[in-house]
Amino acid sequence: MMTGVLRAFGLDMRRIASQGMFLILVLLIGFPMAMVLLGSISGGTSYMPGAAVGGVSGMLAMLPLTAFTFEQQGQNNWMNGVIPVRRIHQVIGRYLVVGACVLILALEVAFCTGAGMWFESGAIQFPGLAASVLVTVVIYVLLESVMLPLCYRFTYQKALLTMMFICIGLGALVAAVFALLAKLAPDAIDAVLSWVVSVESLSGAGMIWLALGGIVLAAFAAAVSFAASLCIYLAKEF
Secondary structure (H helix, E strand, O other), rough: HHHHHHHHHHHHHHHHHHOOHHHHHHHHHHHHOOOOOOOOHOOOOOOOHHHHHHHHHHHHHOOOOOHHHHHHHEEEEEEEEHHOOOOHHHHHHHHHHHHHHHHHHHHHHHHHHHHHHHHHHOOOOOHHHHHHHHHHHHHHHHHHHHHHHHHHHHHHHHHHHHHHHHHHHHHHHHHHHHHHHHHHOHHHHHHHHHHHHHHHHOOOOHHHHHHHHHHHHHHHHHHHHHHHHHHHHHHOOO
16 A cells, blocks of 8 residues: 555656756745845845745645646656556545645745744744644645646646636635625624634634644545545546
């Protein structure tokens, strides 16, 4: 079991690094290093951590999907049907790539946010740092949990297009709900804003419960995503 998973994981890593691991390392290390350099020169600006985290998150969001791209472009997805690795191992290996990206993202966010806090105030607020890492990781896991089954089901381009429509639809739904509440129940908007402010100011036990909720949500999304991807992949013919 473990041998098959490691073989599948290694194959995906070779696909991702087929254009050169050096380029990936430069992109992943470049954002934090650029932020440290600019922060040390300018004394820190509020947008720098967000810009660095956004750049790293975008890079890591696309990285696991690169395996699908190379499978499609080189038609080497046919190889998945003949290599001595079971399909379940191949799916587990690809989700392990996402897991590795989650660990890298958590470290990158912690570094960028912590450096930004240090340059701004000369101190690191650890509750705020932990909240930034948690929120970024949960959003990343939710995004990848939707994208991977789509990539198994459709071509890479169609999966991205479907994801775009999903995001547009969710955005339109949220906007419509808020517009409706603003007309029918304006007090509800104030209640939502008050709740957001209270969440941002949480500490101690409240922060722990929020963190546990985020972890459970991410784990549930990943489990559902894995089951969907496996179901789709097992039904495919090469």
